[in-house]
Amino acid sequence: AQTVTQSQPEMSVQEAETVTLSCTYDTSESDYYLFWYKQPPSRQMILVIRQEAYKQQNATENRFSVNFQKAAKSFSLKISDSQLGDAAMYFCAYGKINDMRFGAGTRLTVKP
Amino acid sequence: GAVVSQHPSWVICKSGTSVKIECRSLDFQATTMFWYRQFPKQSLMLMATSNEGSKATYEQGVEKDKFLINHASLTLSTLTVTSAHPEDSSFYICSARDIVAGSSGYTFGSGTRLTVV
Numbered sequence A: 001a002q003t004v005t006q007s008q009p010e011m012s013v014q015e016a017e018t019v020t021l022s023c024t025y026d027t028s029e030s031d032y033y034l035f036w037y038k039q040p041p042s043r044q045m046i047l048v049i050r051q052e053a054y055k056q057q058n059a060t061e062n063r064f065s066v067n068f069q070k071a072a073k074s075f076s077l078k079i080s081d082s083q084l085g086d087a088a089m090y091f092c093a094y095g096k097i098n099d100m101r102f103g104a105g106t107r108l109t110v111k112p
Numbered sequence B: 001g002a003v004v005s006q007h008p009s010w011v012i013c014k015s016g017t018s019v020k021i022e023c024r025s026l027d028f029q030a031t032t033m034f035w036y037r038q039f040p041k042q043s044l045m046l047m048a049t050s051n052e053g054s055k056a057t058y059e060q061g062v063e064k065d066k067f068l069i070n071h072a073s074l075t076l077s078t079l080t081v082t083s084a085h086p087e088d089s090s091f092y093i094c095s096a097r098d099i100v101a102g103s104s105g106y107t108f109g110s111g112t113r114l115t116v117v
Helices: none
Strands: A003-005 A010-014 A019-021 A024-026 A033-039 A046-052 A064-069 A074-079 A088-096 A099-102 A106-111 B004-007 B010-013 B019-025 B030-038 B044-051 B067-073 B076-081 B090-098 B106-108 B112-116
Touching (some): A003 A088, A010 A019, A024 A074, A033 A064, A033 A074, A046 A074, A074 A088, A099 B044, B004 B090, B010 B019, B019 B090, B019 B112, B030 B067, B030 B076, B044 B067
Parallel strands (some): A010 A106, B010 B112
Antiparallel strands (some): A003 A024, A019 A074, A033 A046, A064 A074, A088 A099, B004 B019, B019 B076, B030 B044, B030 B090, B090 B106, B090 B112
């Protein structure tokens, strides 16, 4: 089975600063998707950003961008201009048609 | 956008009884549903994957006789926790894959908090 590893249980960032959350994964597949999800206290899973493995260009969504290194199986999330509302649990996920797995999560705190 | 309705949002049941959780895709067809459980301050652990019209595939360590999954239509999947015990208390979340969007389109339900007393 594929595995997803998030090595940072907690991260902290000052409001308006930039923070990077790390994620590595293990797979023998060549075609798959990678995701970052945000889970606030409500526990609703919110899609932050998505990356197709066959695309070399890194995905961006406003203040959120990824650094996708396919050979290294690394998929980090950069949050620019951090806002108080960004505080939440962030999960990295690997997805294929019949599989979707999550990392252990990183709790992000944003300091005013 | 795509919406998955999950009910109930919370339920309390007595030990030994069964509880059914429903996940319904409201505006798309879901060929695949994923069921997860999440303990406090932990990640989502995949329990099983179900495809419409076929038996669910359970992850290692998940009791298929305790967690019954039915995916009888392209818009509805259910998880029944049978003979529930306090250790089954957890947060259960479903995720549906859009048949059109393929691997890029996964939509989550809002979750069910199960408490067994």
